[in-house]
Amino acid sequence: MGPNAAGAAVRSGHAEAPPLRPPPPPRRVSGPSRHPRAAASRPAASPGLVVALIDHPWLERLVRGRAWIAIVATALLGIVAMQVALLRLGSQIGNATSAVNALTARNETTRTEIAVLESNRRLSASSATSGLVYPSPGAVTYLQVNPGDAARAVREMTPPSAAAIAAAATAAHDLASAAPLTPAATTTTAAPSTPSTPSAGTTTATTTIAATTPSTATTGATTATTATTAAGGAASTASTTTGTAASGTAAGTGTTASGTTAGATPSTGTTAGATAATTTTTPTTTTTTAATSSGAASTAATTAAGGTTPAG
Amino acid sequence: MAISQRRIGWLLGVFALLLSLAAVRALQLATLSSGRLSSVANAEHVTTVTTPAPRGSIVDANGDLLAVTEAADDVTATPKQVLDPAAAALALSPLLHVPVAKLEADITNPIAPDWARLAVQVPAATAAAVAKLAIPGIALSPDPRRIYPDDYLGAQVLGGVGTDGNGLSGIELEYNRQLTGIAGHQTVVSDGQGQPIAVSGPTAVAGRTVHLTLYAALQQYTDSVVAATGEQFRAEHATAIVLDPQTGAILAMSNWPRVNANDPAAVGLSENYAVGLDYEPGSTFKIVAIGGALSEGLIAPNTPFTIPPCIQVANYCIQDSEVHGYETLTTSQILARSSNIGAIKIGKLLGPGGMYDWMRRFGFGSPTGVDLPDDEPGRVLPVSQWSGSTIGNVPIGQGVDVTPLQVATAYAAIANGGLLRAPHIVSSIGGAPERLPKATRILTPAVAAQLRRMLEGVTSAGGTASEIQIPGYTLAGKTGTANKVVDGTYSHTDYYASFVGFAPAQNPQIEAIVMVDSPQTGEIYGTEVAAPAWQKIMDFALPYLKIAPG
Numbered sequence: 079m080g081p082n083a084a085g086a087a088v089r090s091g092h093a094e095a096p097p098l099r100p101p102p103p104p105r106r107v108s109g110p111s112r113h114p115r116a117a118a119s120r121p122a123a124s125p126g127l128v129v130a131l132i133d134h135p136w137l138e139r140l141v142r143g144r145a146w147i148a149i150v151a152t153a154l155l156g157i158v159a160m161q162v163a164l165l166r167l168g169s170q171i172g173n174a175t176s177a178v179n180a181l182t183a184r185n186e187t188t189r190t191e192i193a194v195l196e197s198n199r200r201l202s203a204s205s206a207t208s209g210l211v212y213p214s215p216g217a218v219t220y221l222q223v224n225p226g227d228a229a230r231a232v233r234e235m236t237p238p239s240a241a242a243i244a245a246a247a248t249a250a251h252d253l254a255s256a257a258p259l260t261p262a263a264t265t266t267t268a269a270p271s272t273p274s275t276p277s278a279g280t281t282t283a284t285t286t287i288a289a290t291t292p293s294t295a296t297t298g299a300t301t302a303t304t305a306t307t308a309a310g311g312a313a314s315t316a317s318t319t320t321g322t323a324a325s326g327t328a329a330g331t332g333t334t335a336s337g338t339t340a341g342a343t344p345s346t347g348t349t350a351g352a353t354a355a356t357t358t359t360t361p362t363t364t365t366t367t368a369a370t371s372s373g374a375a376s377t378a379a380t381t382a383a384g385g386t387t388p389a390g
Numbered sequence: 391m392a393i394s395q396r397r398i399g400w401l402l403g404v405f406a407l408l409l410s411l412a413a414v415r416a417l418q419l420a421t422l423s424s425g426r427l428s429s430v431a432n433a434e435h436v437t438t439v440t441t442p443a444p445r446g447s448i449v450d451a452n453g454d455l456l457a458v459t460e461a462a463d464d465v466t467a468t469p470k471q472v473l474d475p476a477a478a479a480l481a482l483s484p485l486l487h488v489p490v491a492k493l494e495a496d497i498t499n500p501i502a503p504d505w506a507r508l509a510v511q512v513p514a515a516t517a518a519a520v521a522k523l524a525i526p527g528i529a530l531s532p533d534p535r536r537i538y539p540d541d542y543l544g545a546q547v548l549g550g551v552g553t554d555g556n557g558l559s560g561i562e563l564e565y566n567r568q569l570t571g572i573a574g575h576q577t578v579v580s581d582g583q584g585q586p587i588a589v590s591g592p593t594a595v596a597g598r599t600v601h602l603t604l605y606a607a608l609q610q611y612t613d614s615v616v617a618a619t620g621e622q623f624r625a626e627h628a629t630a631i632v633l634d635p636q637t638g639a640i641l642a643m644s645n646w647p648r649v650n651a652n653d654p655a656a657v658g659l660s661e662n663y664a665v666g667l668d669y670e671p672g673s674t675f676k677i678v679a680i681g682g683a684l685s686e687g688l689i690a691p692n693t694p695f696t697i698p699p700c701i702q703v704a705n706y707c708i709q710d711s712e713v714h715g716y717e718t719l720t721t722s723q724i725l726a727r728s729s730n731i732g733a734i735k736i737g738k739l740l741g742p743g744g745m746y747d748w749m750r751r752f753g754f755g756s757p758t759g760v761d762l763p764d765d766e767p768g769r770v771l772p773v774s775q776w777s778g779s780t781i782g783n784v785p786i787g788q789g790v791d792v793t794p795l796q797v798a799t800a801y802a803a804i805a806n807g808g809l810l811r812a813p814h815i816v817s818s819i820g821g822a823p824e825r826l827p828k829a830t831r832i833l834t835p836a837v838a839a840q841l842r843r844m845l846e847g848v849t850s851a852g853g854t855a856s857e858i859q860i861p862g863y864t865l866a867g868k869t870g871t872a873n874k875v876v877d878g879t880y881s882h883t884d885y886y887a888s889f890v891g892f893a894p895a896q897n898p899q900i901e902a903i904v905m906v907d908s909p910q911t912g913e914i915y916g917t918e919v920a921a922p923a924w925q926k927i928m929d930f931a932l933p934y935l936k937i938a939p940g
Binding site for chain 2 (some may be wrong): 103165168179189193196197198199219364
């Protein structure tokens with residue numbers, strides 16, 4: 079070291095540092111070589127970001143300020159409010175469950191009551207009391223209908239007139255306010271018992287039941303018609319029910335293949351459908367013979383020793 | 391400054407001490423006493439409620455309810471908690487319709503030390519009234535009850551339900567799994583006032599609705615006809631079945647003596663004779679021999695047979711019911727007049743093996759496969775067990791046991807063109823249609839048509855049931871009268887009278903069988919006992935089901 083160099087060192091007040099050696103290269107680590115891109119993708123910046131967030135001046139200002147108290151208080155109140163709401167919800171669910179159970183039980187009871195009221199035994203007894211009877215097979219005649227008749231009936235149907243609607247309303251009002259129906263006479267009108275022989279699978283059923291009450295016996299019958307045509311017109315049926323408007327039996331509907339429905343016109347109107355269906359009536363002539371020869375009933379059984387079966 | 395710092399120090403010390411005490415207490419509650427405290431809390435606030443599942447309804451073809459479940463409760467008592475048994479009994483008696491003395495005795499002397507059942511399945515309204523009394527120690531437990539709105543309607547078919555809610559007989563038994571729902575088990579947390587604040591767990595799932603092929607109105611009418619017939623002839627039993635021969639759907643099934651479906655004990659003791667009664671069919675069985683011989687080409691409807699006054703089979707000379715000399719009858723006439731000798735001759739043409747084979751083909755000797763319990767197979771002896779006279783018995787419906795439903799199923803095969811199909815009574819479950827049972831062809835359509843024409847002769851002039859007429863309809867059927875076996879021998883006082891047939895004869899839409907067991911009024915023949923009932927049923931059924939004449 080020369081005097082100039084020593085003087086310079088004294089001036090600066092520092093001892094001269096020894097010449098630096100370059101740092102040694104990192105020791106090789108066993109294992110697969112690390113891809114520089116993979117190393118770059120590591121979240122190396124995350125701790126820095128968290129630290130930066132914690133050390134952020136805004137947060138510093140928030141924590142040191144009075145707003146922090148308000149925020150914490152609000153959060154606590156929110157938690158309490160949520161718990162209360164949860165309890166209230168649970169309570170409501172509990173009450174709703176109880177209500178559901180109660181309503182289900184009541185529904186079952188009501189359904190049972192309806193079933194009892196609708197029971198066949200009760201209805202049959204009630205119907206018999208009212209003088210209603212099932213038609214006997216001879217009272218039901220089957221008319222022949224051509225495939226186009228139902229459509230023609232629909233075309234000829236007309237809506238009821240205003241007078242008819244008014245009459246129907248009056249009749250309905252009378253019916254509602256009337257005492258329980260006690261018909262003086264109920265008759266089942268049997269059409270001629272000349273059953274038809276179905277041809278081409280098209281038949282029409284006509285049931286005629288007339289019920290009269292003393293007050294309305296002279297009002298004239300009202301005709302309601304039901305006409306149903308299966309798709310393609312392969313089979314058609316039509317039935318005609320006749321009754322008095324006041325007795326409440328005149329309401330009827332007509333349904334055709336095209337789905338058109340028309341109400342019958344009480345007391346004054348006869349639907350065209352009814353007319354059409356009726357005019358297509360073709361009584362046929364199949365006759366059922368009622369032979370009366372006695373069978374084997376009159377003869378005592380003759381059995382062999384081992385026992386034989388009496389014939390029929 | 392020093393003072394204030396000292397005060398703060400003291401304050402901190404006190405807080406630290408209090409916190410420490412609180413921590414110790416919390417530790418004690420949370421660890422040492424936690425189990426006891428939890429169970430106490432749960433007992434007070436958490437209850438598990440089991441809700442019985444409503445049993446599925448049974449409805450008819452029109453959707454009318456035949457069986458329905460109604461909410462009901464059992465009234466129970468915890469005797470130790472009932473402070474004043476006499477007062478409790480007095481208050482409950484008018485509601486439960488139980489005498490005060492009995493109620494008081496039940497409470498004071500319970501069947502179990504801490505439990506007594508005071509009433510079973512009280513209606514919901516009554517249960518609510520009991521709850522309103524708020525008697526300590528008196529509690530309600532759900533126990534739904536089964537209601538049959540029509541009481542007697544098809545009671546043996548619908549069956550009954552036991553106290554445990556399971557089906558005991560009939561449809562209730564056969565479809566118990568589908569009708570039974572899944573009970574709900576809910577955990578309810580209540581607050582201090584007993585109000586539920588949290589409910590969790592599955593709710594009850596109702597059983598599925600079973601849709602029958604029965605028509606309630608037809609069933610009721612058939613019930614009434616069968617009851618009237620049973621009473622008129624003072625019969626031991628009577629039964630009737632109405633079915634659709636094309637599909638095998640049972641439209642009505644009646645039994646007599648009738649029972650009230652709402653009386654489980656009576657229903658449990660009764661039997662569905664339509665499927666469970668084995669009887670010797672008599673002449674209705676003649677279609678087996680004739681149908682078999684027709685199918686095998688051994689005879690034709692107009693094949694003549696010489697009918698002697700009696701026919702010798704082994705040691706017996708078997709006669710017809712009418713005394714006659716030698717005569718000639720065609721196959722059709724043999725069936726129309728129900729000639730025993732003619733049927734035996736035809737049976738002999740088939741031989742024992744053929745006869746046995748055709749009995750089995752017609753479904754005899756096996757359960758019909760109907761979806762009802764107690765579907766009896768009947769009894770058809772194998773040929774190896776036949777005696778020398780068996781070939782003289784079997785063709786005329788003796789020596790074999792059948793059920794009314796088996797006979798109806800065999801005739802349905804004739805009616806529908808030759809297909810033997812298991813009858814069924816359930817059309818859908820929970821809205822899902824049941825699959826139609828598979829059919830087996832046992833007759834060609836031509837032979838079935840021949841048999842239909844021959845059976846039509848039974849109800850025509852000269853036939854054994856010529857009195858049976860329904861205006862507008864051609865009828866086909868067969869009468870049957872059979873001696874009843876009593877103590878191993880054929881009785882001469884007890885008979886089975888039956889009639890089976892369908893209409894319209896050549897396009898059958900409906901079939902019915904009526905069987906009367908042991909009519910006691912002197913009339914014994916199918917034509918005079920069972921056929922009139924059959925006619926009444928068909929009189930109603932044909933227009934009710936809107937079957938066109940033919």
